[in-house]
Amino acid sequence: MNSATHMYPQELVETCDLGRLPSGPRVLSQLISAVRQPDAEIEAIAELFRADPALTARVVAACNSPVYSRGGATADIREAIMHLGMQEVTRIVQVVMLTDFKKHPTHLYTQAADYYWERSLHTALVMDQISGRDPSAYTAGIMHLVGVWVLCSVFPYRHLTINERELKLQMQLEELRLGVGFARAGSKAMDRWGFETEICAAVLWQLAPTACEVPGQRELSELLYRAVAIVDWHYGVRNEHTLIASDLTINDLEDCNRCAVEQVAKIAFGG
16 A cells, blocks of 8 residues: 555645746745845846756747737747746746646635636736835745645546636635645745745735734734635625635725736636
């Protein structure tokens, strides 16, 4: 009998083979760290992409898309950084990375991978709005559902058809049926990929930020908690609890979601 059968669900998640999933998150974590260095150089940033030519080609293609192109074709990642800037290229990498996850199954859920791609990007754009374009907030938003794909890679043959638009209820079903929820699975994977502790903690505590005991980490967790509530509202979870958690008026909540929907629709290469 395989020794893995004797492991608890959380142990399975902590030791799962991340090679089954796209390589983009590892490149992204290194890129975020490099870009935040005060003396970051274009050549050093471009060097990070050489280990993953396939990802690099998709990023360059995205930079040439109508959504991001600022005139003139971009031939390589170095030109992309020069034309668009390091921060904008980092955002593009995140969308391309997320798009790569669409190729991976979400068989534990009734929703297809496209749904989780759209919802993740929508949440990142909401985080952008309510944070004032904080890069860490955007990353936490775009990565907050990566645990869905991690769980599906750990439990490849179980068809549980989990179907909940409210993420808190989805996680409760995961914990009941699998023994571990998407938030913990995603956070553990992100830690192994090398993401900053603050972002990993935000993903872990996105549905229970008051449980985060580190003040510097709790702030981003609370912001993601609000964003999840705003997006829950967009997907039909329209109740008093969601409204209170969003910390917005109904009009502002609707406007925030409308803006995110319009931005998601413009990202043609994500479709």
